[in-house]
Amino acid sequence: MSAVLEVDSVSKRFGGTTALRDVSLELNExxxxxxxxxxxxxxxxxxxxxxxxxxxxxGTIKLDGEPVTIDSPHAARELGIETVYQDxxxxxxxxxxxxxxxxxxKTRFGWLRWVDDRGMRHDTEEIVDRLQVNLPSxxxxxxxxxxxxxxxxxxxxxxxxxxxxxxxxxPTSALGAREAGNVLKLIREAAEQGVSVIVISHNMEHVIxxxxxxxxxxxxxxxxxxxxxxxxQEKLVSMIVGGGDR
Amino acid sequence: MATAAAxxxxxxxxxxxxxxxxxxxxxxxxxxxxxxxxxxxxxxxxTGDNLSNIAVQVAPxxxxxxxxxxxxxVGGIDLSVGSVLALCTVTGALAYxxxxxGPLVIPMMLLTGAAVGALNGIMLVKGRMPHAFIPxxxxxxxxxxxxxxxxxxxPMPGMPGIVQTAGGGELGPIxxxxxxxxxxxxxxxxxxxxxxxxRWIYLVGADKEAARRLGIPVDRVIISVFIFSGLAAGLAGVxxxxxxxxGYPSAGQLDELAAISAVIIGGASFFGGRGTVGGAxxxxxxxxxxxNGLNLLNVSTYVQLIAIGVIVVVAVELDVxxxxxxxxxxxxxxxDE
Numbered sequence: 001m002s003a004v005l006e007v008d009s010v011s012k013r014f015g016g017t018t019a020l021r022d023v024s025l026e027l028n029e030x031x032x033x034x035x036x037x038x039x040x041x042x043x044x045x046x047x048x049x050x051x052x053x054x055x056x057x058x059g060t061i062k063l064d065g066e067p068v069t070i071d072s073p074h075a076a077r078e079l080g081i082e083t084v085y086q087d088x089x090x091x092x093x094x095x096x097x098x099x100x101x102x103x104x105x106k107t108r109f110g111w112l113r114w115v116d117d118r119g120m121r122h123d124t125e126e127i128v129d130r131l132q133v134n135l136p137s138x139x140x141x142x143x144x145x146x147x148x149x150x151x152x153x154x155x156x157x158x159x160x161x162x163x164x165x166x167x168x169x170x171p172t173s174a175l176g177a178r179e180a181g182n183v184l185k186l187i188r189e190a191a192e193q194g195v196s197v198i199v200i201s202h203n204m205e206h207v208i209x210x211x212x213x214x215x216x217x218x219x220x221x222x223x224x225x226x227x228x229x230x231x232x233q234e235k236l237v238s239m240i241v242g243g244g245d246r
Numbered sequence: 247m248a249t250a251a252a253x254x255x256x257x258x259x260x261x262x263x264x265x266x267x268x269x270x271x272x273x274x275x276x277x278x279x280x281x282x283x284x285x286x287x288x289x290x291x292x293t294g295d296n297l298s299n300i301a302v303q304v305a306p307x308x309x310x311x312x313x314x315x316x317x318x319x320v321g322g323i324d325l326s327v328g329s330v331l332a333l334c335t336v337t338g339a340l341a342y343x344x345x346x347x348g349p350l351v352i353p354m355m356l357l358t359g360a361a362v363g364a365l366n367g368i369m370l371v372k373g374r375m376p377h378a379f380i381p382x383x384x385x386x387x388x389x390x391x392x393x394x395x396x397x398x399x400x401p402m403p404g405m406p407g408i409v410q411t412a413g414g415g416e417l418g419p420i421x422x423x424x425x426x427x428x429x430x431x432x433x434x435x436x437x438x439x440x441x442x443x444x445r446w447i448y449l450v451g452a453d454k455e456a457a458r459r460l461g462i463p464v465d466r467v468i469i470s471v472f473i474f475s476g477l478a479a480g481l482a483g484v485x486x487x488x489x490x491x492x493g494y495p496s497a498g499q500l501d502e503l504a505a506i507s508a509v510i511i512g513g514a515s516f517f518g519g520r521g522t523v524g525g526a527x528x529x530x531x532x533x534x535x536x537x538n539g540l541n542l543l544n545v546s547t548y549v550q551l552i553a554i555g556v557i558v559v560v561a562v563e564l565d566v567x568x569x570x571x572x573x574x575x576x577x578x579x580x581x582d583e
Contacts, residue, residue, distance in 0.1 A: 103449070
C-alpha cells in the first residue's frame with residue numbers, strides 16, 4: 001500500500017488559540033482512517049484544511065507524493081477530494097441527479113453549457129446501482145426524503161466523485177441503527193474500490209466496524225494511533241480523554 | 247426497504263403526493279377558474295379582440311415578472327424595476343435626440359436596464375448588504391429621480407419607428423408586444439431549464455452555503471440575475487415607450503409590486519429555489535384577467551386592488567402549506583424505513 005495523502009507538520013492558529021500543532025499523518029490507498037478526538041481536538045480543523053475551507057499556517061500536504069495547495073473547496077474537488085459535511089450540503093429542490101452533479105453539471109455545445117440531462121441521469125442511475133443506494137428514483141426531490149436517504153445521497157455523491165479521498169464528518173450521528181449500517185457499508189465499498197476514506201465519528205462501535213486504523217488527536221496534537229478493535233477500544237478512549245498516559 | 251416502500255407507497259404518502267401536485271398546478275387552476283367565471287359573467291370576455299387586448303396590456307408586466315422571477319429564485323427581490331423601466335424610456339428618448347441616434351435607442355434602453363441591474367447586484371454582494379431589499383430600494387428612488395431629472399419631469403415625445411412597432415405594431419394578426427413576450431419567455435425558459443447557469447440559479451436559491459462549498463460562483467450568479475432583471479425592465483421600457491411614443495419618466499410606478507405579486511401568484515417561492523417561467527406568465531395572466539374582467543363587469547378599480555391582495559396572500563400561504571406537507575412527507579418516509 002502506498003500513501004495517497006501525507007500531512008506533514010501542519011499547524012493552524014485562530015487568533016490566540018492553536019487548533020492544530022505540528023500534526024503529521026498518512027493515509028493509504030483504499031484505507032479507512034478514523035479520526036478520533038474530543039471536542040476541540042482539532043479534527044474539524046484538519047478536515048477543513050483537507051477540503052479547502054481553511055488554509056494551514058505551516059506544514060505541507062502531499063497527494064501521491066506531490067506537494068499540493070488546497071486553497072478552495074473547488075480546488076479540493078479538482079484534486080479528487082470530496083467531503084461530506086455534517087449538514088450534508090444537499091439541495092432540497094432537486095433530486096439525486098441535481099445533487100450529484102451540483103456545480104459540475106455535464107454540459108454540451110461548448111460555451112453555451114447546455115446541460116446534458118440524459119448523460120447525468122445515466123451516470124446517476126449507474127452510481128445508485130453500484131453503491132446500492134435505496135432511492136425512490138433518480139429525480140425524486142431530496143426535500144421529500146428521510147434523514148437516512150439524505151445521508152445516503154450525500155455519501156454516495158462523495159464516494160462516486162471522490163477519485164482519491166472521501167472525508168466524512170460524523171456520517172452516522174443523525175441516523176438510526178439500520179440507516180447507519182447502510183452508510184458504513186457504503187464506506188467499506190468505497191475502500192474496496194480503492195478510494196481512501198477519512199471518517200470522523202464519536203461512535204466507537206462504528207469506528208471498530210469500519211476503520212482500518214484510528215488516529216487520535218488531543219488539543220491540536222497527534223497523540224497516537226491504533227488498529228481499532230474490541231481490545232484496543234479502551235486504550236483509544238483513554239488516548240482521547242487524556243488519562244492513563246501521563 | 248426504501249425501494250419497496252417507493253413501489254407501494256403508504257396511503258398517507260399517496261395523499262400527500264396528490265396534495266403537493268395540486269399545489270404545483272394551483273396557479274394554472276386559478277387562472278382557468280377565473281377565465282371560466284369571467285366568460286360566464288360577461289359576453290365580451292371570451293372574444294379574440296378582448297383576449298388580445300389583455301395580452302398586449304400585460305406585455306410590459308410580463309417582461310418585468312420574468313426578470314423578477316430570476317431574482318426571486320435566488321431568494322432576492324428587485325424593487326427597482328418600475329423605476330428602471332421609466333429611466334430606460336427616458337435614456338432611449340435622449341438617444342433618439344442625438345444625430346443618427348435612431349438605431350441606438352433600443353440598445354440604449356437595454357443597456358441602461360442592465361447597468362442599473364449590475365449596480366443592484368454589485369451593491370448587494372460586494373457591499374455585503376443584508377438583503378436585496380436595500381440596494382433595490384435605493385435604486386427604486388434613484389432611478390426614478392434620474393429619470394425625472396434627465397427629462398425635466400415631463401414626457402419626451404417621439405420614438406423611432408422600430409420602437410413604435412415594438413409597442414403597438416402587428417405582425418399579421420398578432421400584436422408585436424405579444425411576440426416579444428413569447429420570444430423573451432422562451433429565451434428565459436431555455437436559460438433557466440436548459441443551461442448550467444439556470445441550474446446554478448436554482449441551487450444558489452436552495453442553499454447558498456452549500457452552493458459555495460460545491461464550487462458554484464455564488465456571487466457571480468447573484469449579480470447576473472440582477473443584470474437579467476434590469477435587462478427585462480429595459481425590454482418592458484421598449485414596449486412602454488413604443489406604446490406611448492415617448493420617454494415617460496413617471497411610467498411604471500408600482501409595477502415592481504405588480505411584478506413581484508405576479509411571480510408569487512405564479513407559484514414561485516419567496517424562500518428561493520422554486521418557480522418557473524410558465525408560472526410567472528400564469529401569474530401575469532391572472533393579473534390581466536382579474537383587471538380586465540372586473541373592468542368589463544364595471545367593478546371599481548378599488549375592488550380590483552383588494553382582489554389582487556387576497557390572491558397574493560393565498561399564493562404565499564399555499565407555498566407555506568407546501569413546505570409543511572413536505573415535512574410531513576419526510577416524517578412518513580422516515581417511519582417507513
